[in-house]
Amino acid sequence: MALKFELVTPARLERASDVYMVTVPGSEGDFSVLEGHAPFMATLRNGAITVYATQGSEGEAINVEGGFAEVNEAGLTILAERIAD
Amino acid sequence: MASLKELKGRITSVKSTQKITKAKKMVAAAKLRKAQAAAEAARPYAERLEGVVASLATKVGTADSAPRLLSGTGKDDHHLLVVLNSDRGLAGAFNANIVKAARDKAYELQAAGKKVSFFLVGRKGRPVINRLFPGQIIEHYETTGIRNVGFDEARDVSAQVSDMYEAGAFDVAHLFYSKFRSALLQEATGQQIIPVPAPAAVEEIGGATVEYEPDEEAILADLLPRNVTIQIFKGLLENAASEQGASMTAMDNATRNAGDLINRLTVEYNRSRQAAITTELVEIISGAEAL
Numbered sequence: 433m434a435l436k437f438e439l440v441t442p443a444r445l446e447r448a449s450d451v452y453m454v455t456v457p458g459s460e461g462d463f464s465v466l467e468g469h470a471p472f473m474a475t476l477r478n479g480a481i482t483v484y485a486t487q488g489s490e491g492e493a494i495n496v497e498g499g500f501a502e503v504n505e506a507g508l509t510i511l512a513e514r515i516a517d
Numbered sequence: 518m519a520s521l522k523e524l525k526g527r528i529t530s531v532k533s534t535q536k537i538t539k540a541k542k543m544v545a546a547a548k549l550r551k552a553q554a555a556a557e558a559a560r561p562y563a564e565r566l567e568g569v570v571a572s573l574a575t576k577v578g579t580a581d582s583a584p585r586l587l588s589g590t591g592k593d594d595h596h597l598l599v600v601l602n603s604d605r606g607l608a609g610a611f612n613a614n615i616v617k618a619a620r621d622k623a624y625e626l627q628a629a630g631k632k633v634s635f636f637l638v639g640r641k642g643r644p645v646i647n648r649l650f651p652g653q654i655i656e657h658y659e660t661t662g663i664r665n666v667g668f669d670e671a672r673d674v675s676a677q678v679s680d681m682y683e684a685g686a687f688d689v690a691h692l693f694y695s696k697f698r699s700a701l702l703q704e705a706t707g708q709q710i711i712p713v714p715a716p717a718a719v720e721e722i723g724g725a726t727v728e729y730e731p732d733e734e735a736i737l738a739d740l741l742p743r744n745v746t747i748q749i750f751k752g753l754l755e756n757a758a759s760e761q762g763a764s765m766t767a768m769d770n771a772t773r774n775a776g777d778l779i780n781r782l783t784v785e786y787n788r789s790r791q792a793a794i795t796t797e798l799v800e801i802i803s804g805a806e807a808l
């Protein structure tokens with residue numbers, strides 16, 4: 433089963449895809465979200481979220497600023513003010 | 518009656534005006550498509566943020582510890598009107614309508630004994646508001662050098678407004694902009710942005726307990742300023758689309774008017790030419806008969 437992952441910036445819906453796992457830099461420490469995670473909301477510090485498309489695959493880092501993460505039964509949604517290159 | 522030469526000159530000049538308005542209309546149509554796409558692309562973020570803020574706000578409620586952006590200052594004396602305008606004209610009554618909406622609200626508030634100040638974004642609204650409410654513009658945000666107004670500008674404006682709020686410069690803020698309904702219809706609207714209007718209560722989802730990190734109030738305190746920013750951002754985008762829509766309609770009308778004028782002038786020109794020829798013929802014939 434896959435985790436539904438969405439990355440949204442004010443300008444547009446940056447990414448919506450099914451992934452295996454996402455590691456998120458929470459303001460009180462990093463955490464990883466797999467499919468079926470308990471409902472959770474957290475503010476993020478500026479840093480890289482890492483997206484693992486499949487189990488054991490190489491992680492893809494995306495730098496975000498001003499982020500907020502919400503996990504519910506629909507999946508993981510990250511609202512970021514900006515994606516740094 | 519105007520001479521033939523004069524008529525010809527006027528026809529040429531109206532024709533070149535028509536060319537300009539036609540080009541401006543085409544440009545507006547192309548820009549409108551882009552602005553509309555931008556407004557649409559911004560929707561997911563705003564929707565999700567609003568959802569989260571609504572669910573958090575119902576949870577935190579109006580407790581004393583609730584952030585001031587939500588609970589307000591406890592007073593209702595000083596209102597700030599944030600008016601979003603464009604920098605260019607040639608868009609019909611677009612800017613005038615926004616200013617009118619803000620003006621009506623300001624009169625209404627003043628009649629109720631409130632103090633009113635203005636925060637202007639964009640160039641076009643300034644002269645009128647300055648004349649109607651001299652000395653009440655406390656801040657002006659320039660957008661002249663910016664091609665596409667975007668999130669960075671919204672954040673700047675929002676930061677300034679929030680700072681003023683924290684400093685106690687006003688109690689309630691309203692945002693005025695033009696809502697984009699269609700290319701033909703734009704609606705100047707006002708909405709309250711500070712304190713954040715109490716959102717409609719949302720139902721708990723499936724009864725699952727949501728964990729928060731840090732706690733609800735800290736997250737809410739973090740998200741509320743963003744909500745203000747996103748409202749302003751939405752206003753800017755709607756405004757951009759509306760401006761192009763209004764501009765397109767205005768330029769279409771101008772092009773059509775120019776067309777009508779050209780037709781009228783052409784008829785007049787032909788008539789005068791015919792009259793001149795007839796006169797000449799009569800002169801020649803009567804000259805020949807006299808011999």
